[in-house]
Amino acid sequence: MKQTPNLSLNKPEGTDVVNIDDLNANMDVLDAKLGTSGHNHNGTAGNGPKITSAGLAAGAANDAAIGSRTVNQALASPANAGTLTQLLSWLAGKIKAITGATNWYDAPAATLAQLWALFGTSGHSHNGTAGQGPKIAYGNISGAPTSMTPTAHASTATTYGVSSASNYGHAKATAAAPLAAGTAAVGTDNGLYARGDHRHPVQTSVSGNAGTATKLATARTIGGTSFDGTANIVPANCTLAASATKLATARTIGGTAFDGTANIVPANCTLAANATKLAAARTIALTGAITGSGSFDGSGNLSIATALGSALGDSGHLFAETGYQKFSNGLIIQWGNTTVFNQRQSFPIAFPNACFTMTSIKGKETSEIWEPSSNPPAVTYRSNTHYRINVRNGDADRVYWIAVGN
Structure with missing residues (x-):
């Protein structure tokens, strides 16, 4: 059915x-x-x-039927249409942006009426008080004049300036008489100047050193001869020639007396011009890839015991039939032998980065002579951790290998 x-x-x-x-x-x-x-x-x-709006009973879409809505004032408003919650959220976001408050329902800092009263044609004076805006700097006034001519006026100042060098006023002549000579001083008068016809008192006596004296007030003795500046003198004890050939008092040089009459050889000058031994031994040191040092005084040849430096220093090793050597610059050399062929074998340690190259040679346990072979062993696989060596069955008892990497 x-x-x-x-x-x-x-x-x-x-x-x-x-x-x-x-x-x-x-x-x-x-x-x-x-x-x-x-x-x-x-x-x-x-x-x-679905029922259209024409099919709703009068009063059916009331608050109880619609239900409460929680708005999201942070919701962006990408369109002109949306759900009731979206529309209310978008309006709340706009109100928050206009008021600048934390929430859309918080009271604004100022109403539109208050702002109009402040920023209207006459309500905003920029006098620095609350609500009137800061005072405007002269440099921020558009069209302000760069210079102004002051109104003519008469000065009533009785002194010139004040104690500060950055303030200026009008100067006036001093009524005080010029001071007599004395100790130099800056003075304390402010805003006063001396008249053009002023006179200083006559200097009747001078004490102390004159600026350009022709005679010393007190004669001095030079080399036992009195000198007051009025004439040249020859000191009584100036009897040595300008180019002396002998010292008045012999001096010791290196333990040997010297008076200038002959050449001398100091007693402790025993090294020949081509010395065979250093007076003080020196250390000769090797740095870099090879290090070592030794004391050398020239009396014999120097042999220095060396070691690998930090560039090729030993960073680990295994000295065995199958082993490895790690260097501090990252280089790793590994070696060994195997009787397992045609399958993967592990290196003694893993190469952290890469195995650069690997080579091998075969041999027989019963033979003491290595002979070239038309079928040498082949390294058919190598990685950071493993290798594989292939040989023809019965063609070798053991294969010896060496690998280099880092």
């Missing part, structure tokens, strides 16, 4: 046998869909079409 597409009601055809159960099943489906709670008009099959 066929069924309807929406509610799956039984739809008998001419050849179908219909009984009371088929009819009751249809009634149960209709009762469920059209009952008081099973028919919600959400537009889906069996629930009826």
